[in-house]
Amino acid sequence: MADMKNIIQSVLILILTSVCPQHSVFSATGKEEVLYAQVGDNVVLKNPVSYQSNKHYMYWTFDDPNNLNIAWSNTFNVKKTEGNRWNITMSWLGDSLTILKIQPKHFGTFICRVTLGSTTNITKYKILELRVTVNPKSLLLPGDSLSLDCGEAKPEKKPKIEWLNPLGQVTYGGQVKVSQVSSQDNGEWTCVVKYDKKQHHAKVSVSVMDLSPAPSQPQYTSKGSRLDIPCSIPSHISWEQIKAAGMQEVQWQFFPKQSSGHVSNNPQLLFSLSPEDPLTWKSHQHRELNAAPELKKGSLSLTRKQGRREDRGNYMCSMKFKNGVSVSRTVHVEALQILSSPGTDLISGQQVNLTCSLGHPVSPDLQLKWSPPAQASHPSLQSDHHPALLIIPHVGTEHRGSWGCALWQGSTKLTSDVIMLKIEPRLSVWMLVIICSAAAIVILLLILVVILCRRRQRKLRHLKHRLCRCKNPTPKGFYRS
Numbered sequence: 001m002a003d004m005k006n007i008i009q010s011v012l013i014l015i016l017t018s019v020c021p022q023h024s025v026f027s028a029t030g031k032e033e034v035l036y037a038q039v040g041d042n043v044v045l046k047n048p049v050s051y052q053s054n055k056h057y058m059y060w061t062f063d064d065p066n067n068l069n070i071a072w073s074n075t076f077n078v079k080k081t082e083g084n085r086w087n088i089t090m091s092w093l094g095d096s097l098t099i100l101k102i103q104p105k106h107f108g109t110f111i112c113r114v115t116l117g118s119t120t121n122i123t124k125y126k127i128l129e130l131r132v133t134v135n136p137k138s139l140l141l142p143g144d145s146l147s148l149d150c151g152e153a154k155p156e157k158k159p160k161i162e163w164l165n166p167l168g169q170v171t172y173g174g175q176v177k178v179s180q181v182s183s184q185d186n187g188e189w190t191c192v193v194k195y196d197k198k199q200h201h202a203k204v205s206v207s208v209m210d211l212s213p214a215p216s217q218p219q220y221t222s223k224g225s226r227l228d229i230p231c232s233i234p235s236h237i238s239w240e241q242i243k244a245a246g247m248q249e250v251q252w253q254f255f256p257k258q259s260s261g262h263v264s265n266n267p268q269l270l271f272s273l274s275p276e277d278p279l280t281w282k283s284h285q286h287r288e289l290n291a292a293p294e295l296k297k298g299s300l301s302l303t304r305k306q307g308r309r310e311d312r313g314n315y316m317c318s319m320k321f322k323n324g325v326s327v328s329r330t331v332h333v334e335a336l337q338i339l340s341s342p343g344t345d346l347i348s349g350q351q352v353n354l355t356c357s358l359g360h361p362v363s364p365d366l367q368l369k370w371s372p373p374a375q376a377s378h379p380s381l382q383s384d385h386h387p388a389l390l391i392i393p394h395v396g397t398e399h400r401g402s403w404g405c406a407l408w409q410g411s412t413k414l415t416s417d418v419i420m421l422k423i424e425p426r427l428s429v430w431m432l433v434i435i436c437s438a439a440a441i442v443i444l445l446l447i448l449v450v451i452l453c454r455r456r457q458r459k460l461r462h463l464k465h466r467l468c469r470c471k472n473p474t475p476k477g478f479y480r481s
Helices: 001-021 239-244 429-467
Strands: 027-037 041-045 055-063 067-072 079-083 091-092 096-099 108-116 118-134 146-152 160-164 170-172 175-178 187-195 198-206 219-221 228-231 247-258 268-273 281-283 303-304 313-322 326-335 336-340 345-347 354-355 366-371 388-392 401-409 412-424
Touching: 027 041, 027 187, 027 198, 067 091, 079 091, 096 108, 118 198, 146 160, 146 187, 146 198, 146 345, 219 228, 219 412, 228 326, 336 412, 354 366, 354 412
Parallel strands: 027 118, 219 326, 345 412
Antiparallel strands: 041 096, 055 067, 055 108, 067 079, 091 096, 108 118, 118 146, 146 175, 160 170, 160 187, 187 198, 228 303, 247 268, 247 313, 268 281, 313 326, 336 354, 354 388, 366 401, 401 412
């Protein structure tokens, strides 16, 4: 059946070409184009001749001993591919033919014949296999060696070959050797093959063990906002690759910021993680921090719902390997805090100093903004400077409530803190009650003292009168008169 179908199609094509008077005379012109591709690439064979109409015939063949007919189109814009017969997957896009996921047996010469009137254009497309190798293919550690090779599988032409590393830097030649890789070598390397004013790009991926980049600026927190300390493994690296590379331990260490403003050199070990399954954090001095639950997804981050002043300092996430290599990331944390002097429980008329601070002067690109209670007003808040220190010479009940301070960088709010002021009037109702109660107590005490004194005096008078009225005085001895 298949042979019969081929015969019928060949006859139809012969009939179409014979019934058209335009095809009575043939003249041939042609050229050869060289293309490079890797196994699995999609290769587009672009017809070099542009036509104003569809009054032309196109025949595609593969140059082998069988001279395979793989596709054709006619003047009725009927397009057909015979790829299924030859295990070649193809598709039409206009007059261009695309070979999908090219396989090793398809590398060779494809011939396109286009007839229009008395002219026949023949174009040959020579597809050469390009091979790119990476050694080793496994996950690399900083300091490992790397070799890359790019070239024709069967050297035939002499193209110009150069490599582009992930930073876009050019290295000439088909072979590249890196004696000690670093994080800069991680990513896509591109082999650029140049021949006959055309280029072919072949990309390969190189994985160098590293952690996600640390934030370029400090992480800001306060007691009114979350504390997030990010660290993660890049998504293209799995735990299986890390364990195979000889992972020994993952650690979180904290270098607290001292009162002098310097970071301590004596770190505190917060968490540790060993490669044994199941992967579980071991807590040492966790400081009430929570390790991210998405550990198997590569997240190593630490969090807490509220920040603290004591959180200021450096947090280092590190991964150690058996050969002594380690990779680490350091996250710097700053905490915003509002302080009130002499305190938050005040009486009208007192002077209050409100300080919003990171513990050191803020950089020029940052700005502090106060948010007073709705009923409060302060001259300093009307300016654009918003000083870190607010001095209220005489507080009143209008200053009572929530005072907020936010740290901004341009239009981005980094963090904020809030303090609550409680202000009582000079003679509040409770104060009057207390004063009146104290006065009443004093008066009652005085009355009680007077009553007791008078009772004592009466008792003494009564006793004296009774002693002086003796009916039978004794003639001898002493007696009271």
